[in-house]
Amino acid sequence: MTGSCILVETAKTKFIVDCGMFQGSRFAREENFEPWAFDPKEIDFVLLTHAHVDHCGRLPKLSKDGFKGKIYSTPATKDLAEIILLDSAKVMKEEVLRHGGPILYKEGDVFTVMQQFWGLEYSVKQKISGDVTVRLRDAGHILGSAIIEVWVKEGLRTKKIVFSGDLGNPPAPVVRDTEFIDGADFVVIESTYGGRIHEPSEMRSSLLRQAVLESIGKGGVLMIPTFALERTEELLYELNYLSETKQIPKVPIFLDSPMAINALDVYRRYAKLFDEESRKRIESGDDIFKFEGLELSKTSEQSKKINHVPAPKVILAGSGMSNGGRILYHLKLYLPGAKNHMLIISYQSEGSLGRQLRDGAKKVMIDGQPVGVKAKVTAIGSYSSHADQPKLLHWLKAVASPEPRTVFINHGEPKSNLMLEDGIRQKLNLNTVIAEKNKVYEI
Numbered sequence: 083m084t085g086s087c088i089l090v091e092t093a094k095t096k097f098i099v100d101c102g103m104f105q106g107s108r109f110a111r112e113e114n115f116e117p118w119a120f121d122p123k124e125i126d127f128v129l130l131t132h133a134h135v136d137h138c139g140r141l142p143k144l145s146k147d148g149f150k151g152k153i154y155s156t157p158a159t160k161d162l163a164e165i166i167l168l169d170s171a172k173v174m175k176e177e178v179l180r181h182g183g184p185i186l187y188k189e190g191d192v193f194t195v196m197q198q199f200w201g202l203e204y205s206v207k208q209k210i211s212g213d214v215t216v217r218l219r220d221a222g223h224i225l226g227s228a229i230i231e232v233w234v235k236e237g238l239r240t241k242k243i244v245f246s247g248d249l250g251n252p253p254a255p256v257v258r259d260t261e262f263i264d265g266a267d268f269v270v271i272e273s274t275y276g277g278r279i280h281e282p283s284e285m286r287s288s289l290l291r292q293a294v295l296e297s298i299g300k301g302g303v304l305m306i307p308t309f310a311l312e313r314t315e316e317l318l319y320e321l322n323y324l325s326e327t328k329q330i331p332k333v334p335i336f337l338d339s340p341m342a343i344n345a346l347d348v349y350r351r352y353a354k355l356f357d358e359e360s361r362k363r364i365e366s367g368d369d370i371f372k373f374e375g376l377e378l379s380k381t382s383e384q385s386k387k388i389n390h391v392p393a394p395k396v397i398l399a400g401s402g403m404s405n406g407g408r409i410l411y412h413l414k415l416y417l418p419g420a421k422n423h424m425l426i427i428s429y430q431s432e433g434s435l436g437r438q439l440r441d442g443a444k445k446v447m448i449d450g451q452p453v454g455v456k457a458k459v460t461a462i463g464s465y466s467s468h469a470d471q472p473k474l475l476h477w478l479k480a481v482a483s484p485e486p487r488t489v490f491i492n493h494g495e496p497k498s499n500l501m502l503e504d505g506i507r508q509k510l511n512l513n514t515v516i517a518e519k520n521k522v523y524e525i
């Protein structure tokens with residue numbers, strides 16, 4: 083889980099798919115410093131599925147350690163990756179200042195690696211090296227996210243490998259639905275929510291409305307930890323809709339995340355990639371990310387002012403797993419209040435503060451201080467930008483003629499891997515392998 087990085091070696095080419103950062107517990111973070119299982123100088127190119135830090139977060143280190151090739155992604159992924167990587171460099175710098183220790187990379191390394199990006203549009207088949215051809219398809223996970231189809235030529239034969247990247251959870255506002263892929267010889271599929279069934283997506287709006295109304299009714303503070311690139315855009319879209327249709331009363335809603343505010347600009351730039359409904363609303367003159375009551379807090383001065391605004395209020399801040407960022411400050415302040423509410427909408431990896439809270443912790447440590455939890459903590463799974471097991475199986479089932487000879491399961495916690503494997507074997511009768519770290523598979 084997290085730290086996604088797959089090396090593919092053909093007769094003539096060596097490339098990697100994604101180069102993510104390990105996240106969550108301290109142990110996971112230390113894994114980022116482990117030596118590469120390959121020589122970065124020998125890698126011809128990188129294929130990047132999307133801009134989440136667990137997929138792109140070690141790219142600057144890869145480049146710093148000698149990788150000179152191109153990084154292929156959609157142009158939207160490139161623009162979002164720049165924001166994500168700069169933020170990641172900044173967060174690490176602050177951590178090193180506070181706790182000491184080595185730094186993975188600096189801002190300058192991010193600027194260097196950004197020069198290596200090369201944009202590929204969706205649906206265009208492109209030869210990348212002597213024996214490798216690729217095509218990106220919309221994964222519907224976040225803006226710019228891609229499923230990657232790879233054709234490897236071996237003499238007269240061609241083998242097709244499909245890398246799912248992270249698959250979306252359609253129908254979702256803003257992003258388009260996940261594309262289906264025709265046949266593949268091998269599939270590498272993510273299993274983040276491979277063991278779960280989300281509540282129906284129609285429930286997202288009503289659960290959100292319920293949480294907003296409840297905390298507002300009590301005069302409390304609603305805190306929603308968000309990843310700038312997870313559901314912030316969708317959340318604003320929903321809040322905008324609920325507010326404009328007068329389903330929720332007017333309360334101040336703070337987006338307290340410079341990174342999310344920057345990401346919104348990128349979203350606006352690539353509105354052509356939105357789903358039909360969002361495009362229609364934009365054409366009719368609605369700014370889908372702007373409404374009365376919404377305040378963007380970019381500077382830390384603006385952020386501090388949020389506390390002076392009396393409740394009820396809604397605060398959206400990063401990070402999504404509550405293991406860093408401005409949300410920590412708000413949690414420290416508002417978790418002890420019984421009227422307040424923390425609403426979790428993203429994946430929470432093992433060991434993260436968000437996971438402890440989701441699992442019902444009554445006391446947590448924030449910045450070395452014990453904080454009692456009296457606030458209500460709830461989670462909405464349908465907000466997830468990841469497909470659940472039925473959707474993963476539905477997508478995999480469509481990969482037919484040829485149907486995959488082997489499905490490699492990766493990027494999930496051990497339990498999710500096993501449950502997805504079970505589902506694939508029982509419902510689709512396909513051959514499966516749960517990928518292990520640093521293990522080599524010949525295909």
Ligand SMILES: [Zn+2]
Pocket residue numbers: 132134137223248
């Ligand atoms: Zn992702």
